[in-house]
Amino acid sequence: MNEPNSILQGSVAHRGWTSVIDPVTKLLMALDLALLSFCFTNLLVEIALVFVALVILLISKAGKSAVHAIEFSSFLIFTMLIIQGLFYSHNQTLLVSVVGIRFYQEGLLYAATMGCRIFVIILATSFFMTTTTVSENSKYLEQVGLSYKAVYVLMSVCYILPEMMANMKKIQMAQRARGINQQKTILEKIKSILPVLVPLVIKTLDQSMERSIALRLRGFNSPHRVALKSANLYRHEMVNHRGLSLLAIILIGWKLWIIGSKFI
Amino acid sequence: MDNRQQIHLENLSLRYRGIETSALKHISVDAEFGHVIGIIGNHHAGKTSLCRALAGIVPTIISGDVTGTIQVGSLSPNLDWQKYNQQTGVVLQNPAGQLSGLADTVADEIAFDLINQGVPADQIKRRVLNVADQLGLGDQLNQSPGTLSGGQKQRLAIATAIVTDPSILVLDDPTSEMDPLGRQHFFSWLVSVEKKTIFIVSNEVDDLCEIADQIWVLKAGELVAAGKPLTVFNHLKPDWQLAEPTVFRLAKLMKWSIPGGADEFPVTNQQLEEAYYAAN
Amino acid sequence: MRVQNIKRSSIWKIRLSTATMTLIPAAVGINYVAKAFAEGLKLPVWLGTLGTFLASMLAGPVAGAISGFINNVIYGLTLSPVSTVYAITSIGIGIAVGVLHAKGWFSSAKKVFVSAIIIAIVSAVISTPLNVIFWGGQTGIPWGDSIFAAMIANHIPVWISSFTDEFILDILDKVVVAYLAFFIYRQLPQRMIRFFRDDK
Numbered sequence: 205m206n207e208p209n210s211i212l213q214g215s216v217a218h219r220g221w222t223s224v225i226d227p228v229t230k231l232l233m234a235l236d237l238a239l240l241s242f243c244f245t246n247l248l249v250e251i252a253l254v255f256v257a258l259v260i261l262l263i264s265k266a267g268k269s270a271v272h273a274i275e276f277s278s279f280l281i282f283t284m285l286i287i288q289g290l291f292y293s294h295n296q297t298l299l300v301s302v303v304g305i306r307f308y309q310e311g312l313l314y315a316a317t318m319g320c321r322i323f324v325i326i327l328a329t330s331f332f333m334t335t336t337t338v339s340e341n342s343k344y345l346e347q348v349g350l351s352y353k354a355v356y357v358l359m360s361v362c363y364i365l366p367e368m369m370a371n372m373k374k375i376q377m378a379q380r381a382r383g384i385n386q387q388k389t390i391l392e393k394i395k396s397i398l399p400v401l402v403p404l405v406i407k408t409l410d411q412s413m414e415r416s417i418a419l420r421l422r423g424f425n426s427p428h429r430v431a432l433k434s435a436n437l438y439r440h441e442m443v444n445h446r447g448l449s450l451l452a453i454i455l456i457g458w459k460l461w462i463i464g465s466k467f468i
Numbered sequence: 469m470d471n472r473q474q475i476h477l478e479n480l481s482l483r484y485r486g487i488e489t490s491a492l493k494h495i496s497v498d499a500e501f502g503h504v505i506g507i508i509g510n511h512h513a514g515k516t517s518l519c520r521a522l523a524g525i526v527p528t529i530i531s532g533d534v535t536g537t538i539q540v541g542s543l544s545p546n547l548d549w550q551k552y553n554q555q556t557g558v559v560l561q562n563p564a565g566q567l568s569g570l571a572d573t574v575a576d577e578i579a580f581d582l583i584n585q586g587v588p589a590d591q592i593k594r595r596v597l598n599v600a601d602q603l604g605l606g607d608q609l610n611q612s613p614g615t616l617s618g619g620q621k622q623r624l625a626i627a628t629a630i631v632t633d634p635s636i637l638v639l640d641d642p643t644s645e646m647d648p649l650g651r652q653h654f655f656s657w658l659v660s661v662e663k664k665t666i667f668i669v670s671n672e673v674d675d676l677c678e679i680a681d682q683i684w685v686l687k688a689g690e691l692v693a694a695g696k697p698l699t700v701f702n703h704l705k706p707d708w709q710l711a712e713p714t715v716f717r718l719a720k721l722m723k724w725s726i727p728g729g730a731d732e733f734p735v736t737n738q739q740l741e742e743a744y745y746a747a748n
Numbered sequence: 749m750r751v752q753n754i755k756r757s758s759i760w761k762i763r764l765s766t767a768t769m770t771l772i773p774a775a776v777g778i779n780y781v782a783k784a785f786a787e788g789l790k791l792p793v794w795l796g797t798l799g800t801f802l803a804s805m806l807a808g809p810v811a812g813a814i815s816g817f818i819n820n821v822i823y824g825l826t827l828s829p830v831s832t833v834y835a836i837t838s839i840g841i842g843i844a845v846g847v848l849h850a851k852g853w854f855s856s857a858k859k860v861f862v863s864a865i866i867i868a869i870v871s872a873v874i875s876t877p878l879n880v881i882f883w884g885g886q887t888g889i890p891w892g893d894s895i896f897a898a899m900i901a902n903h904i905p906v907w908i909s910s911f912t913d914e915f916i917l918d919i920l921d922k923v924v925v926a927y928l929a930f931f932i933y934r935q936l937p938q939r940m941i942r943f944f945r946d947d948k
Contacts, residue, residue, distance in 0.1 A: 484939065485942055485946070486938050486939075486942055487938075487939075529766075530939075530943060531942065531943075531946040569773075
């Protein structure tokens with residue numbers, strides 16, 4: 205949403221290498237990276253994949269959302285290292301012992317591999333999020349043949365979230381002014397959110413009712429609708445889509461084959 | 469007169485599903501095509517319901533029982549709604565609810581209706597610029613619709629309604645969030661609109677008197693009066709609980725009646741002037 | 749600027765009524781806000797399926813399933829990428845709520861409790877394999893995970909430990925969400941309930 209991609213603008217000549225890659229290709233790239241990390245169980249390969257994803261993100265435009273997502277998951281990865289390091293069922297080799305608490309190599313390796321996978325997924329999706337805008341995505345999806353209704357549903361979510369957060373902050377401010385945050389038990393806490401949550405929910409549903417009326421009045425499902433072309437000039441769209449989709453299928457097939465062969 | 473050039477409502481009733489009482493009861497009225505019709509009434513008089521019937525929102529989008537006839541020129545919302553809707557621009561009571569929720573900029577929001585109709589891109593641009601200019605949104609074209617003030621959102625809603633150049637406009641209280649200056653702009657713009665039939669719900673009786681060819685008064689779902697502003701406001705009943713135009717109150721106080729002896733008081737500035745000179 | 753015709757014959761076409769189409773983003777928004785509330789008040793529950801519950805109750809299992817699915821995809825793209833895979837759980841929840849509501853299992857406070865338990869079972873059954881694949885069996889909620897840690901420390905199989913961790917959290921969460929949804933649904937005006945139900 206940072207760069208307006210309005211009907212008033214012509215084609216955007218050059219905005220860096222990421223602007224010639226279409227959104228679907230970017231999404232497939234993220235998917236393939238994630239699948240790759242699931243196909244390998246070697247920690248070194250995983251670290252290499254994290255590195256690749258990090259480089260791609262850094263040479264495009266490192267976003268705040270990436271930092272946020274890494275923060276969000278780091279704590280969980282940390283607890284994973286502790287739990288698996290202590291209790292992983294295949295634990296055999298003692299690695300370190302801190303004041304009598306014994307950490308095992310197998311569990312730590314297992315948790316580290318999983319942690320890397322999660323980082324790969326985070327970095328790859330951040331690349332998609334930071335290099336595309338909502339309107340670019342919606343125009344492109346409609347162009348490649350997704351029905352406008354489906355595009356609408358997917359994209360309007362991106363617009364409704366900030367709207368809801370703003371509404372919530374307003375209501376919370378009003379609530380805090382009345383000093384409502386003093387409850388102790390869970391039930392009291394849940395009861396205390398009702399006077400904020402219920403009006404917010406009803407207001408939101410009311411707005412979606414109105415919007416549905418307005419959209420029909422404005423003829424959004426008219427058979428005459430034509431998709432606007434995105435201002436970006438993409439390269440090798442079909443080759444990218446087909447190649448990356450094929451890779452994804454191969455990777456899934458490979459993983460399934462490995463899992464299947466264990467049982468035979 | 470040819471019936472096809474008329475606005476003709478006959479025995480129009482509307483009842484929402486699951487609600488016992490009718491929102492509109494046996495409304496019959498005629499008006500001329502191309503006129504501006506002001507709709508007034510107290511709370512729960514049925515103004516919004518009448519707009520919904522006139523726009524075909526009930527029964528096409530909201531379920532309800534609509535009986536009777538609605539004919540606007542050669543079109544009727546209950547015969548071929550798609551076709552009727554293409555010729556109709558609607559501004560809903562809440563302007564924010566009218567926005568598509570999927571436009572980065574004001575320009576894209578206005579263009580939405582045109583894209584839906586499959587208008588070529590170069591025409592879209594021209595029409596958007598033209599409409600934005602008419603409604604004073606020229607400086608906001610690259611802004612996000614979410615950042616607009618209430619009054620600006622209302623002007624944007626109006627812009628989206630007129631951008632397809634419809635022959636019928638249904639405006640449900642389109643100035644409720646505008647400041648006095650914005651309202652003044654809006655009504656002087658409305659006067660400049662040509663060749664459109666306009667139904668407008670508003671509480672601004674002063675402005676309505678200036679621009680409306682007809683005033684319809686609703687009370688509890690019934691049409692209790694219909695006619696020229698002068699006639700309607702000279703025969704208001706107290707139980708309708710409606711505000712009188714400022715001009716009318718002033719003239720009544722000063723006993724400046726309309727020349728001609730019908731003992732009616734003026735409701736527009738021009739009538740006031742004539743009445744004043746006749747009295748002095 | 750060029751204009752291009754939409755290829756209407758695409759396999760991606762999803763049939764949706766306009767009302768359902770605008771209900772889905774609202775449901776996702778409600779999920780998001782409810783989750784934010786739970787986090788803000790440090791509740792031991794997620795509440796992040798409230799909107800999915802309401803969408804299923806208002807417009808049926810398909811609307812709920814789509815809401816839940818999109819909720820996790822968007823949440824995954826913006827905050828926590830791994831939550832994307834739990835979209836499968838959300839689909840299950842959406843369908844379960846829609847079917848239970850249609851069969852009248854949301855009509856009284858007693859029945860809601862039964863519904864909540866069924867939904868919790870559905871949710872835990874789908875989530876457990878995902879927890880094992882992605883998090884080695886953890887759920888990410890500290891006190892649930894402490895149970896998990898205690899169980900595997902006593903050599904109880906990962907699958908059983910993980911299911912216990914998930915199910916205990918799910919029971920609490922789904923009971924709270926089910927009663928919230930039940931309470932809110934009863935406050936909704938009739939015109940709204942009809943609007944989403946009639947528009948098929």
